[in-house]
Amino acid sequence: MHLKPSPLAPANFPDMPPIDGVQMWTAETGAKYQDRPDVLLVKLANEARVAGVFTKSTAPGAPVEWSKDCLARGANGGLLVNAGNANVFTGQFGRDGVRDMAALAAAKLGRAAQDIYVASTGVIGEPLTLKPIEDGVKGIELLDENCSWEDAARAISTTDTYPKGATKSCGIDGVPVNICGIAKGSGMIAPDMATMLSFIFTDANISRDVLQALLTNLCETSFNAITVDSDTSTSDTVLLAATARAAHLEIDDINDPQLESFKVALAAVMTDLSHQVVKDGEGATKFIEINVTSAESTTAAKAIAMSIANSPLVKTAIAGEDANWGRIVMAVGKSGERAERDQLSIYFGAHLVAKDGYRASGYDEDILSAYMQGSKLKITVDVAIGTGNFTVWTCDLTHGYIDINADYRS
Amino acid sequence: MHLKPSPLAPANFPDMPPIDGVQMWTAETGAKYQDRPDVLLVKLANEARVAGVFTKSTAPGAPVEWSKDCLARGANGGLLVNAGNANVFTGQFGRDGVRDMAALAAAKLGRAAQDIYVASTGVIGEPLTLKPIEDGVKGIELLDENCSWEDAARAISTTDTYPKGATKSCGIDGVPVNICGIAKGSGMIAPDMATMLSFIFTDANISRDVLQALLTNLCETSFNAITVDSDTSTSDTVLLAATARAAHLEIDDINDPQLESFKVALAAVMTDLSHQVVKDGEGATKFIEINVTSAESTTAAKAIAMSIANSPLVKTAIAGEDANWGRIVMAVGKSGERAERDQLSIYFGAHLVAKDGYRASGYDEDILSAYMQGSKLKITVDVAIGTGNFTVWTCDLTHGYIDINADYRS
Numbered sequence: 001m002h003l004k005p006s007p008l009a010p011a012n013f014p015d016m017p018p019i020d021g022v023q024m025w026t027a028e029t030g031a032k033y034q035d036r037p038d039v040l041l042v043k044l045a046n047e048a049r050v051a052g053v054f055t056k057s058t059a060p061g062a063p064v065e066w067s068k069d070c071l072a073r074g075a076n077g078g079l080l081v082n083a084g085n086a087n088v089f090t091g092q093f094g095r096d097g098v099r100d101m102a103a104l105a106a107a108k109l110g111r112a113a114q115d116i117y118v119a120s121t122g123v124i125g126e127p128l129t130l131k132p133i134e135d136g137v138k139g140i141e142l143l144d145e146n147c148s149w150e151d152a153a154r155a156i157s158t159t160d161t162y163p164k165g166a167t168k169s170c171g172i173d174g175v176p177v178n179i180c181g182i183a184k185g186s187g188m189i190a191p192d193m194a195t196m197l198s199f200i201f202t203d204a205n206i207s208r209d210v211l212q213a214l215l216t217n218l219c220e221t222s223f224n225a226i227t228v229d230s231d232t233s234t235s236d237t238v239l240l241a242a243t244a245r246a247a248h249l250e251i252d253d254i255n256d257p258q259l260e261s262f263k264v265a266l267a268a269v270m271t272d273l274s275h276q277v278v279k280d281g282e283g284a285t286k287f288i289e290i291n292v293t294s295a296e297s298t299t300a301a302k303a304i305a306m307s308i309a310n311s312p313l314v315k316t317a318i319a320g321e322d323a324n325w326g327r328i329v330m331a332v333g334k335s336g337e338r339a340e341r342d343q344l345s346i347y348f349g350a351h352l353v354a355k356d357g358y359r360a361s362g363y364d365e366d367i368l369s370a371y372m373q374g375s376k377l378k379i380t381v382d383v384a385i386g387t388g389n390f391t392v393w394t395c396d397l398t399h400g401y402i403d404i405n406a407d408y409r410s
Numbered sequence: 411m412h413l414k415p416s417p418l419a420p421a422n423f424p425d426m427p428p429i430d431g432v433q434m435w436t437a438e439t440g441a442k443y444q445d446r447p448d449v450l451l452v453k454l455a456n457e458a459r460v461a462g463v464f465t466k467s468t469a470p471g472a473p474v475e476w477s478k479d480c481l482a483r484g485a486n487g488g489l490l491v492n493a494g495n496a497n498v499f500t501g502q503f504g505r506d507g508v509r510d511m512a513a514l515a516a517a518k519l520g521r522a523a524q525d526i527y528v529a530s531t532g533v534i535g536e537p538l539t540l541k542p543i544e545d546g547v548k549g550i551e552l553l554d555e556n557c558s559w560e561d562a563a564r565a566i567s568t569t570d571t572y573p574k575g576a577t578k579s580c581g582i583d584g585v586p587v588n589i590c591g592i593a594k595g596s597g598m599i600a601p602d603m604a605t606m607l608s609f610i611f612t613d614a615n616i617s618r619d620v621l622q623a624l625l626t627n628l629c630e631t632s633f634n635a636i637t638v639d640s641d642t643s644t645s646d647t648v649l650l651a652a653t654a655r656a657a658h659l660e661i662d663d664i665n666d667p668q669l670e671s672f673k674v675a676l677a678a679v680m681t682d683l684s685h686q687v688v689k690d691g692e693g694a695t696k697f698i699e700i701n702v703t704s705a706e707s708t709t710a711a712k713a714i715a716m717s718i719a720n721s722p723l724v725k726t727a728i729a730g731e732d733a734n735w736g737r738i739v740m741a742v743g744k745s746g747e748r749a750e751r752d753q754l755s756i757y758f759g760a761h762l763v764a765k766d767g768y769r770a771s772g773y774d775e776d777i778l779s780a781y782m783q784g785s786k787l788k789i790t791v792d793v794a795i796g797t798g799n800f801t802v803w804t805c806d807l808t809h810g811y812i813d814i815n816a817d818y819r820s
Contacts, residue, residue, distance in 0.1 A: 059743030059751040089739045091768030124736025320816025326534025329499045333469030341469040358501030406730030
């Protein structure tokens with residue numbers, strides 16, 4: 001299937017600097033895709049620390065189980081990713097396949113198989129054919145120049161219509177530090193997970209515990225705050241590797257004030273990548289920010305926001321550029337969270353459309369219709385009963401989603 | 411918008427007998443629809459008892475609030491329904507509108523306004539214009555012949571592509587009894603509710619408490635076991651009225667063995683109506699039964715079944731006639747219920763496709779593709795860890811759903 005680039009795609013892939021202590025290569029196996037890389041091999045410096053967040057699916061893929069074990073034992077050797085086959089629900093054969101993939105990468109990089117993270121993305125339930133991946137990895141020349149971040153992002157994509165990368169620099173204790181991340185994902189995107197695949201690298205010198213705490217916390221307001229279709233993948237993996245090559249003292253306390261600018265920069269990279277995933281949502285033509293304010297709690301605000309973001313009726317109305325705020329009321333009502341119909345205020349952009357249990361007095365259909373024609377929309381629901389706020393991001397539901405998903409396997 | 415009849419529509423509206431003690435009339439107000447009735451007025455015998463189940467939305471419409479109060483005080487005078495405007499999120503104006511509607515019907519029928527149930531369906535958030543309904547009700551001639559069940563079903567529909575009715579007869583204590591029901595609904599259909607509007611009538615002589623218990627129980631496996639788009643309406647209402655005109659002694663014990671054949675008949679009517687709602691699901695081309703067996707509990711089985719039934723990726727794959735069981739695995743995994751990936755068995759119809767964490771050995775893509783071309787499909791997931799079973803019904807997600815919902819308000 002040929003996929004046109006999303007109309008919401010950024011103009012360019014960003015300029016991203018190399019990260020000291022991270023080496024990357026790609027291979028083209030031709031197993032499923034033609035004329036594009038589909039294998040990514042990453043080598044990490046010996047001093048590297050890795051943090052990870054994985055899908056909460058109770059039926060995860062074999063690579064997720066393997067990489068969770070890697071994380072538990074502090075593995076830091078490298079990463080092998082293949083695109084085209086997710087190696088999920090493939091039984092003992094699949095588990096053997098992951099071990100073989102790790103062994104392949106380990107042999108190439110001169111590390112132990114137990115030290116190699118593995119991630120796979122693509123079709124579920126099809127047996128993984130190892131041979132093309134094996135040939136691809138064996139064909140990599142370690143002395144060759146590293147691949148670009150853009151190539152790396154391409155190598156891990158499936159139905160993505162553009163490669164996703166983000167970068168920020170900051171300082172720790174006066175020493176410059178870089179953060180570079182890539183991501184893939186456009187369907188099977190839902191909350192309660194670390195959305196599809198994302199790999200983030202930094203040369204900062206940060207302890208494993210602090211790195212893991214940062215990643216876990218920031219996932220909540222980035223990768224776990226987006227939804228394309230409410231479907232949670234079996235393969236979602238976010239890894240954050242820090243090579244400790246930057247010349248500052250190790251940070252081992254999450255409250256260390258020296259970490260502030262790094263936190264802000266990492267949050268920016270993760271938010272940027274997660275928004276790029278939504279903007280590449282299958283069939284998306286609108287990028288939608290949903291703010292829920294003054295709910296009973298943060299949890300309630302998130303539940304209401306996700307109920308709106310996942311409603312097919314809300315998403316199709318937005319696709320039709322229809323400011324159908326009645327469907328917002330419906331979605332608030334079905335969330336099950338406490339809300340008083342007659343206290344809700346609903347805004348499209350800056351336009352108040354509903355208040356006090358009734359259409360707002362200044363409501364103007366023409367102004368709203370003009371606003372709905374934009375490609376970046378903001379919906380705000382003020383619940384007016386508490387102090388819980390949450391923001392999620394989603395996209396509209398269009399014919400393009402049906403086109404892509406009614407015929408993905410063939 | 412002109413809607414073609416669903417390809418899953420039944421060949422004919424069923425032959426349905428009158429119910430002694432139930433009189434019905436319709437009116438055409440022309441307020442939103444042309445050349446079809448959009449108001450239904452029902453008069454119940456003085457001896458009638460009424461049971462009801464309503465939406466669990468926390469932002470219900472004014473008519474739902476009114477009718478819940480009616481139910482609490484044992485109202486039994488009659489029912490007024492309008493289609494085209496749901497009178498939801500319309501503030502005090504909306505509450506006044508419901509009271510006015512009840513008063514109109516009461517004046518016409520010679521009963522108190524407090525005795526009249528009201529239901530409204532259609533657009534949310536638009537102020538209700540009373541005048542056309544008032545003119546319609548006033549124009550009804552009580553001496554005219556009663557409208558047909560088919561006309562009554564047409565008068566309560568919105569985006570429905572066919573009128574929905576079902577009937578069964580049975581015996582209580584040797585006395586013949588009839589049950590006739592009508593329903594409307596095709597979008598904003600989801601669990602945890604009594605789906606859209608359905609009104610069921612019988613001449614049986616059954617106490618209010620028993621009637622309510624029967625309705626509540628049977629809703630669980632009929633109206634609360636279907637989903638079109640996971641969106642819960644603000645207006646869902648199911649009423650069951652028994653006129654007590656049949657010449658048997660009153661049944662006031664739900665365990666009375668005389669009630670057995672009535673229970674079976676009522677279940678059949680409710681199941682039939684709920685299936686008709688799914689078969690008229692917006693854009694539907696496939697009617698899908700999802701059976702989850704041997705889950706940890708009945709609740710877990712329902713959660714897994716609904717997770718499958720509400721997954722956009724499962725529903726689009728079925729629209730594409732793709733036996734993509736990998737997406738079934740995904741949906742089981744995201745349900746959050748206990749399931750062992752390697753113990754799941756997945757069937758499409760009678761064809762085992764996945765077992766023991768792997769594609770089934772007899773898997774034959776040609777046979778499955780042929781099966782998927784049918785318009786009535788069955789998916790079974792055996793979780794193999796407990797004794798909980800549940801069945802839900804849904805439809806596929808097609809371009810038709812987008813067509814209908816991206817431009818409903820205009």
